[in-house]
Amino acid sequence: MHAEFVIVGGGIYGVATALALARRGAEVLVLEARDIAAGASGGLGKRGVRANGRDIRELPLMRLAYDLWPTLDQELGAPTGYERIGHLQLYERHHDIGAAAVRARVQSAMGIPTEHLAGGRVRDIEPCLGAQVLGGLHAPLDGVADHEATTRAYAKAAERAGATIRTGARVVGISHGTGRVHGVTLEDGSSVAVGRELLLLANGGMSGLLEEHLQCRLPVWTVFPQVVRSTPAPTAPFHSLIGHMHRPVALKMIPGGSVMLSGGWRGRWNPESGRGETMATSVTGNWAEAVSLFPPMAELQIVEAVADRAETTCLDLVPVIDRVPGVSNALVASGWSGHGWAIAPAVAPLLAEWALTGDAPDILRPFALSRFPAL
Numbered sequence: 001m002h003a004e005f006v007i008v009g010g011g012i013y014g015v016a017t018a019l020a021l022a023r024r025g026a027e028v029l030v031l032e033a034r035d036i037a038a039g040a041s042g043g044l045g046k047r048g049v050r051a052n053g054r055d056i057r058e059l060p061l062m063r064l065a066y067d068l069w070p071t072l073d074q075e076l077g078a079p080t081g082y083e084r085i086g087h088l089q090l091y092e093r094h095h096d097i098g099a100a101a102v103r104a105r106v107q108s109a110m111g112i113p114t115e116h117l118a119g120g121r122v123r124d125i126e127p128c129l130g131a132q133v134l135g136g137l138h139a140p141l142d143g144v145a146d147h148e149a150t151t152r153a154y155a156k157a158a159e160r161a162g163a164t165i166r167t168g169a170r171v172v173g174i175s176h177g178t179g180r181v182h183g184v185t186l187e188d189g190s191s192v193a194v195g196r197e198l199l200l201l202a203n204g205g206m207s208g209l210l211e212e213h214l215q216c217r218l219p220v221w222t223v224f225p226q227v228v229r230s231t232p233a234p235t236a237p238f239h240s241l242i243g244h245m246h247r248p249v250a251l252k253m254i255p256g257g258s259v260m261l262s263g264g265w266r267g268r269w270n271p272e273s274g275r276g277e278t279m280a281t282s283v284t285g286n287w288a289e290a291v292s293l294f295p296p297m298a299e300l301q302i303v304e305a306v307a308d309r310a311e312t313t314c315l316d317l318v319p320v321i322d323r324v325p326g327v328s329n330a331l332v333a334s335g336w337s338g339h340g341w342a343i344a345p346a347v348a349p350l351l352a353e354w355a356l357t358g359d360a361p362d363i364l365r366p367f368a369l370s371r372f373p374a375l
Helices: 012-022 056-076 094-109 120-126 147-160 205-212 282-295 295-299 344-357 362-367
Strands: 002-008 028-031 047-049 085-092 117-118 135-139 143-145 165-166 171-177 180-186 192-202 220-223 226-229 239-244 248-253 258-262 268-270 276-278 304-308 310-313 320-323 330-334
Touching: 002 012, 012 147, 012 344, 028 147, 056 147, 056 258, 056 344, 056 362, 085 094, 085 120, 094 117, 094 135, 117 120, 120 135, 171 205, 192 205, 192 282, 192 344, 205 330, 226 282, 258 282, 282 295, 282 304, 320 362, 330 344, 344 362
Parallel strands: 002 028, 002 192, 028 165, 085 239, 192 330
Antiparallel strands: 047 143, 085 135, 117 135, 171 180, 180 192, 220 310, 226 258, 226 304, 239 248, 248 258, 268 276, 320 330
């Protein structure tokens, strides 16, 4: 089998990049080990479409994404569950006041409207906040979207545009020589020849392939983010997308009136089941932090807690997006955990442009692998 452009990974980046390439007339094949959105691009609840509090290097991408999300459902021909509800990043420590004020100015100057709400002003947005909260940063253009629905919508749009998507096609090998990738080998023993470019866009499993076959070590590792869902709330305890300056807490209301709690608590790998799993102390600890921020949540119960979606995170918490050193026709994007979802509609067309032209878009240069020493 042969394809001009071969993409490894059927998550949001794989299928969105496939769509961008196919719409420009390219022959595209997506190879997904399991199913579309089987990993970090699927699962419980919704994901934040958030600029507030992001790494400064990502804000130009988020500025582009702001313009894309509101009409993405029309572009894809399917619902994305997108809602622009605003994001509130809370703080409880007096020494965070200065940082909040400066960040509000910087984000606003970079095209991310942000207001610093100190004291009682933060309760004009969320009246049910705990008394210890001193203020917050409010970004009204932030929101949420249904990650699984959006990823599947991208996949269907890519297929309509002419891309081929193969599920159950796990890549286990990469052949190369004279500075170029020639093809990939699948778990079933078959192979696919790469005509122009190999794009390694899966959020997990890339590190081993790169190290074994292309002698490239990435500064990333696998994590299992914890997600908790509550019983439906008679009255919503909050309405914004909620984050925090120092607590690993992220909160959102999801369809049905339940609270979705995430934000940095992690599960662990269970080698016997071959899946990620939650730890009871982490679930109760995360819930206690959320209740301290919004005391009415104490009336709710935990219905579900999962940590079964593997993701990769990078050493400086910003993704790696670059050519693989030593080969001229392989791009890798990895380490997305907590930093990939919201900017995907902006980044995917840039990856397609890079693959088509051979030139790195300037806006992606801050994510180069060269910011780390050779490993």
